[in-house]
Amino acid sequence: xxxxSKKAMPLSSVERxxxxxxxxxxxxxxxxxxxxxxxxxxxxxxxxxxQSGTTLLVAVNSDASARRLKxxxxxxxxxxxxxxxxxxxxxxxxxTWFEEDSVEHVLRRLRPAIHAKGTDYxxxxxxxxxxxxxxxxxxxxxxxxxxxxxxxxxRRIGLLVAGSEGTRSG
Numbered sequence: 001x002x003x004x005s006k007k008a009m010p011l012s013s014v015e016r017x018x019x020x021x022x023x024x025x026x027x028x029x030x031x032x033x034x035x036x037x038x039x040x041x042x043x044x045x046x047x048x049x050x051q052s053g054t055t056l057l058v059a060v061n062s063d064a065s066a067r068r069l070k071x072x073x074x075x076x077x078x079x080x081x082x083x084x085x086x087x088x089x090x091x092x093x094x095x096t097w098f099e100e101d102s103v104e105h106v107l108r109r110l111r112p113a114i115h116a117k118g119t120d121y122x123x124x125x126x127x128x129x130x131x132x133x134x135x136x137x138x139x140x141x142x143x144x145x146x147x148x149x150x151x152x153x154x155r156r157i158g159l160l161v162a163g164s165e166g167t168r169s170g
Contacts, residue, residue: 008094008096014110029057031046036076046086049140050093056094058096059097083097102128103115123139
């Protein structure tokens with residue numbers, strides 16, 4: 001995958017880096033998501049995640065995973081482009097991707113010090129809470145209150161398009 005950045009790499013490459021430098025794991029923060037149509041909520045989430053440790057790894061859901069989680073027509077932006085945009089953020093150190101619907105296997109393989117989730121969760125409601133606890137991975141909630149969502153942006157754009165088409169047909 002060529003996402004135009006040395007930050008982007010398969011999970012196996014991240015795993016090798018951590019095996020070569022085990023001390024890196026101590027400050028490693030894992031954040032994850034689909035990151036379709038990046039908005040300020042994503043930026044605040046990832047900035048908060050980075051502030052929780054020293055190295056920020058972002059795991060991005062594959063196109064197939066995003067489609068299963070969000071429905072037909074999603075993601076709007078293909079995986080390579082989503083990775084490239086996430087990698088362009090200054091707070092992000094590494095970006096990887098995964099095919100599953102949950103990031104549990106990434107937690108198992110990498111065993112980061114911290115798993116960061118957005119404010120649409122509480123520590124108790126994080127889907128990966130059980131595996132994180134079993135692996136002694138600390139869960140943190142970061143970012144601003146959930147007032148920004150890609151689904152809302154898509155809905156608003158759809159309303160704008162529908163409204164402009166209605167004014168043209170008159």
